[in-house]
Amino acid sequence: MLNSIKTFSFLFGYLPVAAVKLKSFQKKKPHLTIEEYDALIHTEPSKWASGIMKRTKSEVSVTGLELLPEGPVLIVSNHEGNFDIPVILSSIPKPFGFISKKEVKKLPVIPIYMEDMNCVFIDRTDRRSALKSISDTAEKLKEGHSILIFPEGTRSKGNGLGDFKAGFIRIASDAGVPILPLAIQGTADIMEKNDNKIKPAKVSLQILEPIAPETFKSMPSKEAIQFVKEKIELAFKNTDNQQK
Template identity: 70%
Template sequence: MLNSIRTFSFLFGYLPLSTVNLKKFIKQKPQLSVQEYDQLIHTEPQKWATGIMKRTQSNVTITGLEKLPEGPVLFVSNHEGNFDIPVLLSKIPKPFGFISKKEVKKLPIIPLYMEQMNCVFLDRTDRRSALKSITDTVGKLKEGHSILIFPEGTRSKGEGMGEFKSGFMRIAKDSGVPIQPIAILGTSEIMEKNNNKVLPADVAVQLLDPIPADVIEQLNAKEAIHLVRSKIEEAIAGLSRQTTNK
């Protein structure tokens, strides 16, 4: 219970303080390049996410950072739990936005940062919104921003990776950027498997070899989706074996 109190107190308590910096950052935007501004904005979400993970008392390891390419990428990851975003924000130095359900807009301050991070809001009950989110994400990638997407569409809660919805592949093909697959193991152990109580967990993140845009273009959508999903699935199995052998 103490972990939960510490974690959520920081999650919401840090945000009002960060708005001071957010206003300063926005004023600097006209003088900065896309990459410079994204990197500047990334500093606060990364501090926020690092503080959250510290308070869960979890041990997070990440491998494959050397595989990060230059320029915009579409990060494609499996989705275990609610702590996937804080884990990735705290550990990946490359700035990125992500696709989020529209309900997040009702939260205080968080949406203000998400808009500056180039996040895209999706209403999953509205087909038009889903199509617009694809178009918006393609536009942001073409502008030079990186975006993270969870193609399962919902958390697996550690019950095995679900099927990948096809929208992410349309985004990849239309934007012409590489896909950076990510495998995550262990985030569901922080909350989802504990009746929503926050407990320490061992979390492993692995960045896989990027899949170049020309390779994606040569494959049909079904083949490309299978390629990405199988790579992530194989990596998760490897991470699971490593955990078992410890």
């Protein structure tokens, strides 16, 4: 219970500090390149996410940092729990935005930050919004920003990989950028498996070999989806074998 109070207190308590920092960052924007501004904006979400993870008292192991490529990439990760984004934000030094449900826009400060991070908002109940999010995300990538997407569309809560929706392949193909697969395990143990109470957990984040556009563009869509999904599944199996 104490972990939950500390975590949620920090989650919202840090927002006034973030708001002040954002205003100072935006003043610098006209004088910075896209890469420089993305890196500057990333500093605060990364601090915020690190503070959240510290308060959960979870142990996070990260492998594959040396595989992070230069330039924009579509980061494709499985989606286990609500703490996936804090883990990824606090663990990966590469700036990125992500696709988020539109309800987040009702929160204070956070959506303003997300817009400057180049996040894309989607109304899952509206097919037109979903289709527009594909083109909007591809455009962000073409502009030079990296984006994170969870192709399962919803949290697995630690119950294995769900089906991958096809949109991410179209996005990466349209933008002509590599796909960077991530395999994340253990975030559901922080909250989802505890009746939404926060407890310490062991979390593993594996950064996998980037997949070049010419690799997945040469495949039929269904084959490309399966190809990426199998990369993540294999990473899970390797981790399970190492733990035995």
